[in-house]
Amino acid sequence: MTDKEIKVERYREENKTAVKGQTVFTGSSLMEMFPINKLLKEHGDDTIIYNRGVGGFLSDELLAVIDVCAIDLMPSKVFINIGTNDLSWSTIPISSLMDNYDRMITAIESAVPHVKIYLMAYYPVNYEAAAEEMKECLRIRTNEKITAANVCVKELAEKHGQRYIDINRNLKDEQGRLRAEFTIEGMHINEDGYRAVYDDIMAYVKE
Numbered sequence: 001m002t003d004k005e006i007k008v009e010r011y012r013e014e015n016k017t018a019v020k021g022q023t024v025f026t027g028s029s030l031m032e033m034f035p036i037n038k039l040l041k042e043h044g045d046d047t048i049i050y051n052r053g054v055g056g057f058l059s060d061e062l063l064a065v066i067d068v069c070a071i072d073l074m075p076s077k078v079f080i081n082i083g084t085n086d087l088s089w090s091t092i093p094i095s096s097l098m099d100n101y102d103r104m105i106t107a108i109e110s111a112v113p114h115v116k117i118y119l120m121a122y123y124p125v126n127y128e129a130a131a132e133e134m135k136e137c138l139r140i141r142t143n144e145k146i147t148a149a150n151v152c153v154k155e156l157a158e159k160h161g162q163r164y165i166d167i168n169r170n171l172k173d174e175q176g177r178l179r180a181e182f183t184i185e186g187m188h189i190n191e192d193g194y195r196a197v198y199d200d201i202m203a204y205v206k207e
Helices: 003-015 036-042 059-064 094-111 132-140 143-160 191-206
Strands: 023-027 049-053 077-081 116-120 163-165
Touching: 036 049, 036 191, 059 094, 077 094, 077 191, 094 116, 094 143, 116 143, 143 163, 163 191
Parallel strands: 023 049, 023 077, 077 116, 116 163
Antiparallel strands: none
């Protein structure tokens, strides 16, 4: 079994005893790495949030297991951050990513009545602060491409009557890049970066 498959099977087991009707975070590594339960504990907040992110997931991979990563929990709210790995490939058009995203939302809406879905704006990257081995990827996954993809995500949210949210304000430097002090290697976000967006995302969790 791959790491991804192991995680999905673990989530499948955990879902059996999970409390229904709560909030779910789902997506790829940028969601999986969000230490939301650690931060909730630090804030003395007993809100239940299940993180069902899987590092390395492309949009078609999440679509294939959207039951495990969202639907089985019958959530009241789902926060999705999926597609940045698609954006790292020059061979995957944004339209193909959005088709998968669209199908994902439809699947959740069909299975979970009255669910609120929050489509998250993609986080920025920082090519200048990137580790050498990351630079090739960030020549494809640029902030310009991310901005273009965010326009499509916003349109998708409007099409479904769901919410497009952008919690990136505290992550960006003056040039709109991911702040160097918040990134691990130019792309992924460290714990301080997640702390910087915590209040903003929790405002949506609580609304």
